[in-house]
Amino acid sequence: MADQYAQSGEDSRPTETPVIRWDEPPEGPVLVLLDQTRLPAEEVELVCTDASALVDAIRSLAVRGAPLLGIAGAYGVALAAARGFDVDEASRALAGARPTAVNLAYGVERARAAYLAGLAKVGDSKTAAAMALAAARALHQEDAEASTRMAAHGLALLDELLPGGGHRILTHCNTGSLVSGGEGTAFAVALAAHRQGRLRRLWVDETRPLLQGARLTAYEAARSGMAYTLLTDNAAGSLFSAGEVDAVLIGADRIAADGSVANKVGSYPLAVLARYHHVPFIVVAPVTTVDLETPDGAAIEVEQRPGHEVTEVTLPQAPVSGGGGGVPVAPLGTQAYNPAFDVTPPELVTAVVTEEGVVSPVTTEALAELVARSRRAASGLGGIG
Known part of the structure; x- marks a missing residue:
């Protein structure tokens, strides 16, 4: 499920609104994307509560670009895990959303591997979900450093x-x-x-x-x-x-x-x-x-x-x-x-x-x-x- 709300600003940076971020409101974790289909007219955020909403966002090009797709894919797996959905099913759907971009499948598999490692190590889905999220955040940080x-x-x-x-x-x-x-x-x-x-x-x-x-x-x-x-x-x-x-x-x-x-x-x-x-x-x-x-x-x-x-x-x-x-x-x-x-x-x-x-x-x-x-x-x- 996805929802939208607008946010805009003016400064010297390319965009004041984060292009992607993890949020944890009271109703549960979400992945928040800057909807790139609405640019440059307005900066609108798209809120994804499950992997299927993220798949739709990827296919519609609301979120796009090889490195960012890898990050989004990893967060999508973490979202499925945190929300209690089938992680393997979510991983397959995310990885296949745009087949040419290899980074998407890479990010999905990295977070999925972290999730499975957590399950194997402690047998607790909550801990495994936290490990998937940590993997997504690590990939996010690594990409920022790689860009520099x-x-x-x-x-x-x-x-x-x-x-x-x-x-x-x-x-x-x-x-x-x-x-x-x-x-x-x-x-x-x-x-x-x-x-x-x-x-x-x-x-x-x-x-x-x-x-x-x-x-x-x-x-x-x-x-x-x-x-x-x-x-x-x-x-x-x-x-x-x-x-x-x-x-x-x-x-x-x-x-x-x-x-x-x-x-x-x-x-x-x-x-x-x-x-x-x-x-x-x-x-x-x-x-x-x-x-x-x-x-x-x-x-x-x-x-x-x-x-x-x-x-x-x-x-x-x-x-x-x-x-x-x-x-x-x-x-x-x-x-x-x-x-x-x-x-x-x-x-x-x-x-x-x-x-x-x-x-x-x-x-x-x-x-x-x-x-x-x-x-x-x-x-x-x-x-x-």
């Missing part, structure tokens, strides 16, 4: 590739604090450049059909005082041709073992443009986004979204008349091709920036070594220099 480290690694790479500063960065979709426990992935790098006085312009792809760039990235850029310009996705080629792009920075929902990158649809054309125009194409994502169990790009399951997202336009607080709840922009009965993601092959990726360092060139061996070293660091056996 990705920003530092990414900015250092930009300064290495583009000495002199004055970076003109093109980004796609939304990769800021709205998708993270911290300040984001690719957007966090641009924000770090801005704070250091080295960002000349952030080019923001509109990101059709759901306008995550226009609604969310522009919202975050404006709130952070960044110099930014919005463009339609199909204007990117003109921008490259005019020599106005120094680097492309995007996030990722899954990185296969060979370095193929699944990201918001429209990313692959940018990679092709970047290669033709000799512009660095940089992917910024936490190590948890690297999925060594997926061998290559062809093995990545690409989510297909409803056609009405293309044939109708839905904007916050706009009047609706279409069958999908939006304003029709195509003839009734028009079929639509609407993949949520596309896959960029590794040979088009200049570098993958993670919290543990930079992989360049992007190869199977380099990614495997990165993941192995990250796991050793997490277990206290060593780290990355």
Whole structure:
């Protein structure tokens, strides 16, 4: 069950309302989300009292973005445990809500494993639920710390590739604090450049059909005082041709073992443009986004979204008349091709920036070594220099 209430504020931060938080009112624990479908018109919180409500929020994109989906998935398992629901059933539903984003399944499994470990250790469901919640909170904190480290690694790479500063960065979709426990992935790098006085312009792809760039990235850029310009996705080629792009920075929902990158649809054309125009194409994502169990790009399951997202336009607080709840922009009965993601092959990726360092060139061996070293660091056996 979900409910909504509004909260808004004005300050220099991307959003005053937490993007995700655990709350424990008298009637029982809840997971509270900033409803991203209502931005930028208003900041409205969506309150989930069970895993099914969270699944609906994930599918509707009220909560979105690979790192945040992992955090939400973990909290969803903790919520099911705390409320006395079937944890395995909730875990399956949550993990399958958006199949391309590997972080979602990772977060779900991490909290589920903590819950099962608690049951095995003490046999008490209340204690096991507390352990699941602790796992979710730990993941939340780890993601915030990873965001800071990705920003530092990414900015250092930009300064290495583009000495002199004055970076003109093109980004796609939304990769800021709205998708993270911290300040984001690719957007966090641009924000770090801005704070250091080295960002000349952030080019923001509109990101059709759901306008995550226009609604969310522009919202975050404006709130952070960044110099930014919005463009339609199909204007990117003109921008490259005019020599106005120094680097492309995007996030990722899954990185296969060979370095193929699944990201918001429209990313692959940018990679092709970047290669033709000799512009660095940089992917910024936490190590948890690297999925060594997926061998290559062809093995990545690409989510297909409803056609009405293309044939109708839905904007916050706009009047609706279409069958999908939006304003029709195509003839009734028009079929639509609407993949949520596309896959960029590794040979088009200049570098993958993670919290543990930079992989360049992007190869199977380099990614495997990165993941192995990250796991050793997490277990206290060593780290990355």
